[in-house]
Structure formats: C-alpha cells, structure tokens
Amino acid sequence: VRSPESPVVVVASDSFKGSLSAREVADAIARGLKRALPGATIRARPMADGGEGTVEAALAGGGEHRTHLVTGASGRPRQATYGLVNRPEGPTAIIEVAEIVGITDGDGTSAPIEARSTRGVGELVRALLDAGLRRVMMGLGGSSTNDGGAGMLAALGARFLDEAGRPVEPTPAGLSRLATVEARDLDPRLRTCAITILSDVTNPLCGAIGASAVFGPQKGLRPEDIAEVDGVLARYAALTERALGAATPGAGAQAGAGAAGGLGFAARAIGGTFASGAQVIADLIGLDEALVDADWAITGEGKSDGQTLSGKAPFVVAARGRDLGVPVTLLSGALDDAALGALGDVFAGCFALPCRPMSLDACIAGADRLLADRAAALGALWRRLPAARPAR
C-alpha cells in the first residue's frame, strides 16, 4: 500500500470544448493535484473520442504530426493536420474529419450546407495511399458537411452523373440531380487498406433519426429542407451501394452511417469498420498500462449528461478503471442534474468546475484556474480520508 500522500493518479480527460484542449485539461488537473498532493505521481493521458483533439491525443504517446493540402468543405484549400503512429500491426495514419471539414472552421462553413463537400477527406486518404499507408483511423466528429460522404468517394475515383451523363458536384445540391454512380475508377488500393471509423454516433444515414434530421439543423440545414435532402441522400446511398457492389446492402440504415453527415455511410461502403472512438484512443494512448498500478484516475469533459454513458471518453475511462480496480472520478465543466443518478453509479464522485454561482462565460474564461482548484480539493480529500481511517 502506497502512502496516501504519494498516490499514482491517471489524468485522462477529454477536452472541454470551447475552452481547454485535453492536454490543457490534464495540465490544469495535474497542477491542482500537485498542490494538495506534492508527492503524487501524475500520469497524464489526454483522451479523445474521434472528434476534435483525436490526432493530438493519439500522438501523445509518440508519432509524428504531418500536414497535407486539401480542399475544405466550402472549396477553399487548407492545410489539414494528421498523425502518423507506429503500431504493432503497422504504420497507421490518424485523421480528423474536423481538421478538413470542421464545423468550428469559419472558412469551411462559408458556403451553404447544400454546397459543402467532404472531397478533402478523400484527397487526404488518396495521399495516404500514395505514401504507401494501408492503415487509416478516421475520426468523424465535428464535421460541417451533409453530403453522405459523396465528396470523399468522388476524390477516391467514384463518379456521380446526372440523367445526361454529366458529372454532378458531390454535394447535397449536386446529388439532387444524381442519376448514376460509377465505381469502376474507385481507387483499388482501398481494398487492401484497413480503415477504422472512430465515432460514437449511432444514427442511420436517413429517416427521422438520420443525419439530415438530427445533425442537419446545427450545420445550417433549414428545417423545411430536411425532407428533401434526406430523400436525396437515400437515393444517393442506394445508387452508390449498387455501384460499389456492397457486400451488405442497406448500409445506410446501419448504426453510425449517419455520422459526419453521412460520411459514416461512405467510409463503411469502401470497407471501413466502425469502432468506438474513445475505446480506440484509449488503446492508442496506453490507458490500461497507465491504470494498471494506479491508485486513482480523474476523467472529464466539457459537459457530462446522459450521452456520456453512451461510450464517451469519460465512460471508457471509467470502464477501464473498473476492470482494473481503479476508482475513476468525474470532473467536468458542467453536469446535467438529470443524469447525476446514472453518472453516480459509474464514477467515484461527479464534480464540476464552478465554485460559486457564475455564468458560462466566466466558467469558460476561468476554466484553467477553476479546474486546478477543483482538482486541489479532490486531492485534499484523497489525502486526508484514508489517512484518518487507520488511526482508529
């Protein structure tokens, strides 16, 4: 048994979106813990779930940052960052869709959603194939597009044609005139490429809980246009599956096909397999190895709610901790009261940033300091509770 003053603590939080990256969160928590527990050993393992921060998290344990010039969602060129890591199974690229067609990228959303495309994603995949890579992990979170992944397929050689046989743009607007999909020029190297799709979205491509209906509005799709765009994507998916000779027709209806505006459908259509983003990242960063002889772990995210338990990063950390006998405490920016009962069953205590009534803006602006202070309080509790117990 280690001394209560010198625990090994794994800090494995997701980013606090809008305020701190996962690395900044880890730094703040470590600083606070050290204030209360100067003898603690902190193992920072910033987490991600396939959305923004995925490349950063994946590279924390080693690997290289690379950039490649691609076409952004609205058509402008942009330098997309991706990562290269050496895995036992071979060199692996980690790409983030949000780096190419990100919803928080002002330039990427300068065109209306009907004109945005995932072409840049296909351009990057093709460049990776050109470089000899055959393992790609594709984080799907945070996209601004709703093209069903047609842009990516087009960049990889698929052809989308109208009734007259003329090419249409791989965008919702272009696909509304789609009559034929040709796949014979699809890059053949894809067949030997292992594509892992990192996502925690389980929506199908179309319908009431499809990409257009659920994620369209937050990307700028007008409510009155949802039904039409949804129909366009349904037809696109049927034609594409037929052209690609999909092994399992109906992929559009499968869970996750609606991720990243339907990019999930297209990635699966070219042979990709879905995986929990947070689970894959946990493996990449060696979370189990960090936890196995740890005394305690702290995880978190910007806001924790019922969705947290659907495979978000903190849930994965809690699950790994449970398997390894390590208590995992949740320290998030905010907690949804309604989910506290369920969260309380999973975490060794659920805590949040504010130390007094404060606005969201104040919370975001002061996040670094607030987080360190909250971690210090948890450290103070850790230090004194066990110490007092053996005394009796």
Place this chain on the structure above:
Amino acid sequence: VRSPESPVVVVASDSFKGSLSAREVADAIARGLKRALPGATIRARPMADGGEGTVEAALAGGGEHRTHLVTGASGRPRQATYGLVNRPEGPTAIIEVAEIVGITDGDGTSAPIEARSTRGVGELVRALLDAGLRRVMMGLGGSSTNDGGAGMLAALGARFLDEAGRPVEPTPAGLSRLATVEARDLDPRLRTCAITILSDVTNPLCGAIGASAVFGPQKGLRPEDIAEVDGVLARYAALTERALGAATPGAGAQAGAGAAGGLGFAARAIGGTFASGAQVIADLIGLDEALVDADWAITGEGKSDGQTLSGKAPFVVAARGRDLGVPVTLLSGALDDAALGALGDVFAGCFALPCRPMSLDACIAGADRLLADRAAALGALWRRLPAARPAR
C-alpha cells in the same frame, strides 16, 4: 477499522443564509450521503455562530422553545423566540438578537436606522431575570440597529437624559441630545447574572472600523451621516461607562464592542463576557462527542471566504475535527477563489453547490437538491477511494 461502506459521518454545517436553515442543510447532506453510502451513520449537528439559527442549533440536543412579547427595532411589538437549556452549570437562556431586532425582519426596519432601538433585547433580559434565570447566552448576529445598545440598557433601568434632564430616546437620534446617563436604577440582578456574548465580530464601537462605519451602511445609515453618528456613540459610550462605573473604562475601544451596532459594548458594560459564537454552540450541541469516534465530518455555510477562518462555524468544526483526528470537508454554497489556498490548508477538500454554470438565484432556488447531489458525489468518492487501496 469500519467498512468504507458504513462510515460514521458528522454533518455540522451552518445555515446557507437566504436559502436553507442549518437543519435543512444537514437534512439535504444526509440525504445525499445516504444515496451513495446507504450504510452510513449520519450524525446531524446543525451549527450556528451566534447569528440567525443560534437558538435552533442550541436546542437540537434538547431544551425548550419559548417566546416573549418584546418591542421590535422600529417600535412595533413582536413575539421573540428564545431557548431554554439545562446545562451542568444551571438553566441557561439562549437569545438571538436577530429574533428581536433582525435585519431580515421587514417590520423591524420600517423605521429609519436613526430611530431604531435595542429596547426589546433589554425587555427580554429583564423577563428572564424575572423568571429567575441567571445565565444568558446572547447571540449578536444579524441586528438592524446602531444604538450602541442604549435601548437594552434603558429597558434594564438606565436613564438617558438631555441638558434639561428630560429623557431622550435610546436611539441614534435621541442620543444626539444626550447629556447625562444615570445608572442607579439599573437592574441589580444583572450583577449576579452570567451573560455570554456570542459574536464573531471584532470591531470596536467607534472609529474607522467601528460599528457605524463598517456595519452602518448595510443597515441604511447614509455615508454622509456616519461621522456624526459615530461621534454620538462615542460620547454615549463615555458617559455610560462613567455612570456604570465600568471596571475597565475604554470598553468601547475593545474588540467586539462594535458587534450588533454597539450592543456588544452595552452587553459588556453590564458584565457580559465575549465568547466565540461557534465555539459555544459547538459545546452546546455536543460536537466533540459526535466527532470523537466518527470517520468523517462535513461542514459548510452559505459562502466561504477569508472570514471563514476567523472563527466561523466551519472553521470551528475543522478545528475540533483536527484535534480529534477526523477529516472535515467543506461543502458551502459558494467559495471565494481568493481564499481557496488558505481554506485548502484547513479542510479535507473545499466544494460548492453549483454543478454547472448557474445564477445565484438558481443556486438558491435549487439549494436543497444541489446540496444533496454534491453530498452524494462526496459519498461516492469516499466509498470507492479507500476500497480500491487495500487491493494492491
């Protein structure tokens, strides 16, 4: 060593002013702890510091509620509640100045501050003497008055006269014409009465940090009138001390004389002795006995800041806990960031009510539920931390 699932937890918080009484705080914390630790034994010991809630806290361990009709600060009659407890040293009355001339009492503040008086306090003391009581504990917090305690002295037989020998009102306005104080009719039973003054205020009666300057404005004293009223109280104090033949002239300058608008001065002038409100209440409620074999204690107050460490209720609980080897965690409505370093040295973790960005109003309105939820999180942390440690 008890099982981590069944700790004995002492819950000894002050009230959260403006939202929950100390009893309500204890109930909410107990409810939350029980959610996470169904096997826990909760010992609720609501605390107070001499202000509002003092009688309630003092009676939690036994004793009787009584009421007596007195004159309120603005002259209207009101039923003041007080407590009677049997102590080893004899039957003891606990009175709260806030019950008689309370600042949160709308009726009591209907007259301007220059016309308010502590006469009702003296009426109650006289009634206690009539009932044969010779032990009085007087909680000074939360008064609306600034009469230097002249009202109380008048009700106990002192006479305040102008140049022409006519009685003046025992109020700031009346005392401005004060020329003579006569004490020969002061109730002689006071000489055999042990008066304990419960206060955590250390201000003197007059001057830059005196009652008028520091507490006057929050009671409605106009800034431009502070100097004049301060001068009135200084003259009143000098004349009163001379009339009473005070053993230690200059009592007005002593720490605490400025408590309750100078009632501290008057209470001391009739033989009262100052005591820390929270320390006395801790003794009255048997806090040490509750702590001695406990595993953990939780304390709190509406807002914790640097003042907390100047003898407020949570500080006293922490000090008792430290002496008895029990870790004491702070769970308050709000924490002042600037004081966190100092608070962190004293408490086994400092925590606050909000679980997300929220307004003060939302915090107050939801205090009961928020408090239970935060206590549940602390309980969850308690339960899992020690359990995981012996495993290695």
